[in-house]
Amino acid sequence: MTSTSGASTATDGSTGNLTSMETAALLGGLNLSDGHPRMPLTASQREIIDSLPVLFNEAEKRVFEEVEAEAQRTFLHGIGQLCAPIATGRLVTCYSSSVAMDITARALAQRTGHVALVHPTFDNIPDLLRGRGLTLLPVTEAELERGEPELPDEVGAVFVTTPNNPTGWVLSEDGLRRLAAYCARTGRVLAMDTCFRAQDPRAQYDTYAILTDSGAEWVVIEDTGKLWPTLELKAGFLAWGENTDLPLLEYFSDVLLSVSPLILLMITKFAQDASDGGYAELQELVRRNRQALAEVLAGSSVELTDPGARVSVARLTLPEDGPDAIALYEELAKDGTHVLPCGPFHWDRHGDGTRQIRIALARPESDVVRAADVVAGAVRARLDAARRAG
Ligand SMILES: Cc1ncc(COP(=O)(O)O)c(C=O)c1O
Missing domain, CATH: 3.90.1150.10 (Aspartate Aminotransferase, domain 1)
Incomplete structure (x- = not known):
């Protein structure tokens, strides 16, 4: 109200x-x-917006999977995520990162009743997790960085926001290696919200390479929505590991068929411009x-x-x-x-x-x-x- x-x-x-x-x-x-983002468009971003009618015509003609993989590749490779599971069936595009978050929360609730979550963080993350019936346990950024949080047995997943909102804290590459090894050893799912990573080069080491090597079950949520002043034209990406045993694809398909290929083409252009x-x-x-x-x-x-x-x-x-x-x-x-x-x-x-x-x-x-x-x-x-x- x-x-x-x-x-x-x-x-x-x-x-x-x-x-x-x-x-x-x-x-x-x-x-x-x-x-x-609510700053003015840059000159090259304005040119992309001016080309939207052309992109619309292109989107009508092209195969969706190809447009989607191109957007995911351009965006994720541009921020260092070379091992992201593009075109494997384990990387889906959502209207927003909150939709990806809700799908993750619902899937985690199939697996466990308790999730350890970084404290503090943006409140829609705990709200969505709790909304799916999960009980949350706060963990500090320092505990996550050390990679050995002391958690009761009933905690089945660890959720990290990195870079974190509002603190700006970033889980280091070694910290992620430790935390992923801990999750693999203790049978916990490691879930990550990396929505702000394109703003901070310190968060652009290849997360997917580390997660895959660790043997842990993992989920990652990425986002284009914090970067460009595109009036909420954006996408969230939800990725997971080959051995992640969660019904993510099933729950994704409960929510949506696909985002607009026009938005994906626009994201490809913005991501190219961003890398340039x-x-x-x-x-x-x-x-x-x-x-x-x-x-x-x-x-x-x-x-x-x-x-x-x-x-x-x-x-x-x-x-x-x-x-x-x-x-x-x-x-x-x-x-x-x-x-x-x-x-x-x-x-x-x-x-x-x-x-x-x-x-x-x-x-x-x-x-x-x-x-x-x-x-x-x-x-x-x-x-x-x-x-x-x-
Ligand atoms: C860390 C983080 N993840 C996810 C979201 C949700 O983003 P959206 O509202 O675009 O779904 C926010 C919102 O600010 C956020 O701060």
Whole structure:
């Protein structure tokens, strides 16, 4: 439910889930809320959009499997995933990564009642897993990196988001090797959401080569939806291993026949353009915006939480004596600036995110600077008011 202030309110009076807050931000104002790209198209991306009628004609004529494999190959090879199971029957295309996530959650629930999930992470991942009846156990990024999380026997799968949203943490190549070996040894499925990996070269080692070598059962969810300002024209990819004993193909076919070949042709073009300099441009935009944020906040009592992150979102830590994240979120939303409070990312302990907000960086730099000014100003005003009162 959305209040007249533009802040999102659930029926129980709480602020609702993150997506409902992101939806409130679509109503207008300064939207630094969702992680979807909302910067202008580059000149070469605009040319691709201008060619959509031509791509439509091409899509009508070509065989779907060929168009799909081409999009998967161009996209996944362009981000280092040379061993992705293209054209094996173990890599399917979904309307979005959340659809791939829901299929994964349903399949995991056939196998186990308990899943260990990285904490914190974007809340639609725990919501979809729980929605399929799974009980979740939080694991930290550090435990996953060490590769030996201590898990009760009933936990049948480990779910990792890397790069993670909102922290930007990346599971290292050695970390994945350790974790995959652990899952193989203990008979657990290793599931990964790598939706943000095209933004961070540190996440572009060949995940599929490591997973396949490990002998573990695995599932990977990829995404084109966090990269290009294509108005939600995007796809999620769901891949799994040869020995992954989960009914993923069956559940996929319960949901859809195929995504649009027009979107797949568009993805091929965007992925080619990205490999020819578009990824470098995107990564530079995100780097500049993170730096602009840091510069505006320098000297204020608000700090960049993860200065080393490369993903297109940034967490800000609020001072202990200032407003908490929910209060600040509500105050800013009332005045038309939309960010996210980080509590819901901490899906097992909302309190861990009380002092943090998240700002989207796949935006024009001027939007990021304006939002940073608004945040710093609002926190300063609260601190000044508290000092005057005390
Ligand atoms: C890590 C991660 N995975 C998946 C999703 C879902 O993406 P979509 O809404 O495009 O399905 C999100 C959304 O922000 C996300 O942050």
